[in-house]
Amino acid sequence: MNRGELIKVLSEKYNLDPQFAADFVIHFFDSIKQALNDGGRVELRGFGSFAVKNYESYTGRNPKTGIQVEVKPKKLPFFRPGRDLKEYLNRK
Structure with missing residues (x-):
């Protein structure tokens, strides 16, 4: 599963706007990257x-x-x- 497929699954399963699901997934992974970059x-x-x-x-x-x-x-x-x-x- 890639990021696009994850966005599609989230938007379909929870009846979300695809753009909202995309923003959510992007923000989720960016938060993980930032925490790791900060040494966490x-x-x-x-x-x-x-x-x-x-x-x-x-x-x-x-x-x-x-x-x-x-x-x-x-x-x-x-x-x-x-x-x-x-x-x-x-x-x-």
Whole structure:
């Protein structure tokens, strides 16, 4: 499911104006991104939690040429699924 499909499902299920549903979905994801950018953690009970992991710089190697390169420090998003989501996916 992509963002457009999510907007369509929300607008049909709850009889919402498609533009309102689109604004809601966009604002929802923007709020998550902003919280993570501010160094916070986002937890959606029953679904999972989002956090940011900070990676220091390190010396890597270009696999094609074998030349060593310096990899800059970076932040990457990390998702940890909640117990309810795992149980839902693994039910029989």
